Amino acid sequence: MRVAFVSMHTHHTRDTPAIRRRTRLIRLLNQTEHAVVVLCSRWWDGDHPTFEHEGITYRAVDGECSPNHFIAKLPLALRRADPDVVHIPNTPARHARAANPVCRMLRIPMVVDWWAVGDDDAAGDCRRVASNADRIVAPSQTVETVVREYGGSEASISVIPEGIDFSLIESAPVNTEFDLVYSRHLDEHANVETFLLALAELRDREWSAAIIGNGAAAADIERTARDLRIRDRVSFLGELDDEQRVAVLKGAHVFAQTAEREPFATNLLWGLACGCVGIAEYQTDSAAHELIEQKSRLPDTRGELVSTPQEFADEIVAAGSLEHRTIDPAYERYDDSKILDRYLTCYRQAIDNYGLF
Template sequence: MRVAFVSMYTHHTRDTPAIRRQHRLIQLLTNTDHEVVVLCSRWWDGEHAKFEQNGIEYRAVDGDFSTKRFVFKLPFALRKESPDIVHVPNSPARHARAVKPACRVLRIPMVVDWWAESDDDSAGDCKSIAKKADRIIVPSETVKTTVREYGASEAPVTVIPDGLDFSLIESAPVEAEFDLVYSRHLDEYANVETFLLALAELRDRDWSAAIIGNGSAAADAERTARDLRIRDRVSFLGDLSDKQRVAVLKGAHVFAQTAEREPFATNLLWGLACGCVGIAEYQADSAAHELVEEKSRLPGTRGTLVSTPEELADEIIVAGDMEERTIDEAYEQYDYSEMLEQYLTCYRGAISDYGLF
């Protein structure tokens, strides 16, 4: 199978959860017998049209990150590569919408990997993508509901959760310095304040906490910790390598998930797999509840859903009576290898169905 990934932006030029998910899938596919090509804007030096890095072949559709030129030249690039299937992120929506006519002419199925919409994506473009994609992949039931609201039919929408490297969790050391952990990119949706307010409720108890991640909201979070008079007990660790982050998670007892926007709560997933008790604050635009609420969580998962900092504090106290763990074997089913097989199954189904028309 030859898979063409169409994305003007790659991990070289943008760092977002959706692009990290896409790059991870590209890496996994590159290590199989399948062929992969990435159609993107030229991020490398020089004028050559193709560039290979770490076994991944990149082809420049344009050289200056111009949406207009990218959209115009894309059909010619697709024709030249002649893939069996085209994989495109839902955002930028204008790019995804432009892919479908080219795929229709070339008789190639288009799979859309739908993570989240950006502020620049129009409702019209999103509706067009949802209705015309041959298959849509989403990371959670929460995102699936959004896609259905844009007009996608039930049949072509497949939930493939974000994954994790379970072998890393098995092999990583245990850093037992912290009892409670929050981990996420600290942007405007991080909502670290809820976690800090809960910790302030427990000021008279014995605990240590770590916040992993960096971003525009980091300074405000540190200021809040000082204002609540708990700064000396909260360590802001910044960005950590995967191995360092897993070591902290394996040593912690509770993972707090309070972010306001999460198409899939990847960090919570890692925390649960590392044996943490997961406590998630309900947010309308977050899928975190899918990992801890009774109706959808894995059997044996230790975690719960809360609505306020006070409830979060209460659940931290309850978690103190639970045994400490450094790994939960049940989460091996979220390993990247399983995620890859689900994508391949979706690709094969799209190719098979397309051949019927």
């Protein structure tokens, strides 16, 4: 199978959760017998149209990261790539909308990987993408609902969550320095304040907390911890490599999930797989509840959904009665290899179904 990933930006030019998700998939797929080509704007030096990096082939659709030029040149790029299936993000919606008639003309099924609607995406474009894609991949039921609201049919949507490297969790050391952990990119949606307010309620108890991640909101979050008089007990670790982060998670007892926007709560998944008790604040635009609420969580998952800092503090205290774990074998079902199999199944369905019409 030959899969063409279409995206103006790659992880070389922009860092977003959706791009990180797609990059992991490209790397995993590239390690199989299947062929991968990435159609993107040129991010490498020189004007040569094709560039191979870390075993992955990149082909320049345009050299300017210009949305209009990218759309105009995409038909020829798709024709030259000659893939069996096209994998494209839902945003920018104009790109996915423009790719659809080209794929129809070339008789190539188009799989849309839907993470979140972009700020510049028009509702009409989103509706056309949702209704015209051959298959749509959503990371959670929360996102699936959004896709259906835009007109996507239930039969066309595959819910494929984020994956984890379970072998890393098995092999990583244990860092027992911290009792409670928050881990995420610290942007305007991080909402670490809820976690800090809960910790402030427990300032008379013994605990140590770590915040993993960096971002534009980091300074404000640290200032809040100082204002609440708990800064000396909260360590800001910044960005950690995967093994360091997993070591902290394996040593912690509670993972705090409070972010306001999470199409899939990837960091919470890592925390649960590392044996943490997950405590999540309910947020309308977050899918975190899908991992820990009673109706959808894995059997024996330890976690609770809360609505206020006081409830959060109460659950931290309650978690103290539970045994400490460094791994939860049940989460091996989220291993990258199993997630890759689900993508391959989705691609095959798109190809098989396309041949019926």
